[in-house]
Amino acid sequence: MKTSNASMSEGVEVIIVEGEIDMHVSPKFRDLLLNVFKKKAKGVVVDLSGVPFMDSSGIATLVEGLRWSKNEGTRFVLAGLQENVSHTLKLSKLDDFFEISSTQADAISSIG
Amino acid sequence: MSATLRLQFPSDPKFLSVLRAVTGSVAEIVELSEKEIGMLKLAIVEAVTNIIRHSLKNEFDHTIEFDLVLAERELQFVLRDDGEAADGVFDVQPPAPSPDQLGGAGLCLIHECMDKIIYERLPNNLNQLRLVKQLR
Numbered sequence: 001m002k003t004s005n006a007s008m009s010e011g012v013e014v015i016i017v018e019g020e021i022d023m024h025v026s027p028k029f030r031d032l033l034l035n036v037f038k039k040k041a042k043g044v045v046v047d048l049s050g051v052p053f054m055d056s057s058g059i060a061t062l063v064e065g066l067r068w069s070k071n072e073g074t075r076f077v078l079a080g081l082q083e084n085v086s087h088t089l090k091l092s093k094l095d096d097f098f099e100i101s102s103t104q105a106d107a108i109s110s111i112g
Numbered sequence: 113m114s115a116t117l118r119l120q121f122p123s124d125p126k127f128l129s130v131l132r133a134v135t136g137s138v139a140e141i142v143e144l145s146e147k148e149i150g151m152l153k154l155a156i157v158e159a160v161t162n163i164i165r166h167s168l169k170n171e172f173d174h175t176i177e178f179d180l181v182l183a184e185r186e187l188q189f190v191l192r193d194d195g196e197a198a199d200g201v202f203d204v205q206p207p208a209p210s211p212d213q214l215g216g217a218g219l220c221l222i223h224e225c226m227d228k229i230i231y232e233r234l235p236n237n238l239n240q241l242r243l244v245k246q247l248r
Contacts, residue, residue: 020132021162024125053132053159056218063211084150091154091224092217093208101238 001025002050005087010112011042014104018050021058038070042075043111048105049064049080059092066097075099079107117180120198123164123193124172124187128157131178135189138180142247155225155243156189167195186227189243198239202231219235 001019014035020100021029026101036044044065048054062078077099081089087096101107119134139149146206158223160176165203167175179190205223206216224230 022125022128022157023164024128053153053156053157055161056221057161059217060214063214066211081141084146087147087150088154088221091151091221093220094211094217097211 001028003029004044005032005036007039007041008108010108012045012108012111013039013041013043014045014108016047016050016104017042020053021051022053022055023057026055026057028057028060030064033061033065034068037065037072037074040072040074043077043105043108044069044074045077045079045107045111047079047099047107048085049082049104051085054085054088056092059089059094062098063094075111077101077107077110079104088106113182114184115182117182119178119180120175121178122172123174123176125161125164128160131156131160134178134180139185142182144247151225152187152189152245155222157247158222158225159189159191159241159243162201162218162222163191163193163239163241164194166201167193167198169195185247187245187247190240191243192234192238194238196239197232197233199233199240202229202241213247220225221229 004016049085079101121200132164135153135156151167177192181188207218209217230242232240234240
């Protein structure tokens with residue numbers, strides 16, 4: 001899994017994740033997400049367009065992000081979900097709890 | 113067609129990607145859809161993650177045995193480990209998780225993805241988990 005983080009001028013932090021997310025890599029994903037939430041941005045976007053697979057450990061990390069976003073008053077938006085990941089979120093019955101945008105650009109503008 | 117693939121691997125999460133690759137390749141042989149292949153990969157990863165976390169208490173130096181049995185009308189994944197017994201754990205699908213109550217999310221996903229889940233404690237004190245997907 002590869003990750004990167006960019007601070008956008010709109011006060012939005014964007015995390016780009018590439019690769020499969022499972023128990024092996026989700027701690028690294030969690031650490032990055034936590035560090036980004038500490039920046040107290042207006043919004044955090046997680047671009048998952050490069051993620052072909054995510055298991056419940058990845059979902060648990062996203063749910064932690066949801067909690068942090070509520071605690072910090074930060075918008076939290078997932079972007080670019082591949083069909084497989086979108087289906088996993090639906091199967092978990094947790095998809096309705098997240099804000100989801102088709103693309104990173106849509107997610108940023110929805111916060112701006 | 114009937115065939116069995118047998119694999120032994122360490123209980124280290126870094127090998128989950130290998131299981132996904134093997135599962136995906138066999139699922140392609142029986143011409144499952146991308147969605148079905150994704151569900152099988154998810155089920156096997158959740159099952160092994162459950163074994164590592166709960167049966168083996170996050171000890172990464174155990175050996176897990178994995179049989180992939182391809183039969184006429186079904187695909188079976190059989191997992192064996194030498195960890196703590198898991199009697200009753202797989203019998204019923206737990207309630208759907210929520211952001212406040214995430215426990216059992218992995219188990220829920222296994223139930224959503226597979227047609228049958230059969231757990232046995234074998235006489236040699238191994239756990240055996242059999243996940244079955246009917247083929248149409």
